[in-house]
Amino acid sequence: MELIMLGTGNASVLNCYNSCFLLKDDNNLILVDGGGGSGIFNQLDKVGINWKQIQNIIVTHKHMDHLIGVLWIVRMFCQHTNRNEHEGTLNIYSHNEVIFLIRDFIEKFLEKKDLQLLNKSLFLIEVKDGESRNIFNKEVTFFDVCSNKAKQYGFKINYEENKNLTCCGDEPYNKINEKHVKNSDWLIHEAFCLKSEEKLFKAYEKNHSTVADACRVAEELGIKNLVLYHTEDKNIKNRKELYLSEGKKIFKGNLYVPYDLEEISI
Template identity: 55%
Template sequence: MKLTILGTGNAKVTKCYNTCFTLNEEDEKEYFLVDGGGGSTILKQLEDAGISWKDIHTIFVTHKHIDHLLGIIWMLRMYCQGMARGQFDEEVRIYAHDEVIRLLRQMSEMLLTPKETAFIGEKVYLIEVKDGEEKSILGHKTTFFDIRSTKAKQYGFCMEYADGKKLTCCGDEPYNECEEKYAVNSTWLLHEAFCLYSQADKFKPYEKHHSTVKDACELAQKLGTENLILYHTEDKNISRRKELYTAEGKPYYNGNLLIPDDLETIEL
């Protein structure tokens, strides 16, 4: 399995793209996209990563914040416009909880043409998932779960991608104990780290209900995580982000700590 990080930043970054990523089996051209970032830059990130939007047939949207949702509208436009022009004929499934599905329907009706929206429900399926519901994604058991966000309803997911191996995405908020059965002993854990703990006074992560590098690393150590990926960060330290975040995190976490840049691919 390969994970391609399309964006690593929080909502207000300008030096990188908002957090979103793809998963695919090595040597397979079918991709699973998680979130879309905040705009049409999703198309550039996919292009720069060498991924055709036509090869993405499954999408999961974690929540309704604009830095995760608006890129999906562009993906919907590409799918529906491609179908209307006879240039794309694959079925597409977009999974999300009820609030996001409702927003995507409403925004599509308001922003896309009737010729385009005609394909929603016919070839492009907006599918509501509930807390604890299982789906097969890329042929692997994937469980969606409510992270009990205090800001906007948000889901994460856990994918069992090989024998005894699982990848858990906790969304973009601090870990909640309700996620333990999914996150514990993860082979790979994706967790937000808004900033360095040493710079918490500057970036004020706790006021925004986010974590620091130290917090995320302490959590991963407690959960028995083999590999930890930190994302959804600030971008003021981006030229030294890997170095600084690694230095702060290592004393608190004994596993494999990764702080990826945009467009970085990780072999799972």
């Protein structure tokens, strides 16, 4: 399986795209979040993916920098399907609040014929805390990250025998989810900024982690491979070097600080 980081930045970045990524197994794709706008199509194009290839999307929460790109894909899916320019289905997995917003968007902003695609070729699939779903013959378990902001779900995917990847969304790890996160082969975790720059970027005030915090969590939980995303972009040119320098002092496993469009074999 390949992890393709379409975007690695937080909500206010200018020098990279908002955090979202693809999980690619052969020709099967799962898009996780969509960033904050139609730029999702540009990011997909840059990695050689046509949006029509995407059949499954996971949306972690309703913040604009994660949801709006998904709404653009929904719009294009409906438009092209009704023009007979696209065949296939689109499945969107999320909790009740996000599912409500996507349905409401279709009702208020798209055409009546687009609404008629629901439960025919466009499926809005509500998942609950602790529920598992089969996506491309892979078990995906969703869990509430217990955010004190917008309701948010992370997930754990078993992508091959005894191998798994866990995403905690863009919130700090909560100990209540230890059973989902501990000993994961891969962990995708937000890291808003360097520990030394926390006061500058106000990571804690915004309920986010520093690089050091994320690495400490990964080390304590026995994570083998840690991927950091949802970062600031002021240090974008030197971000990899700076974050690796701080993180490797704490985390002894394999640490990744990808730029937009980087692909990682997992």
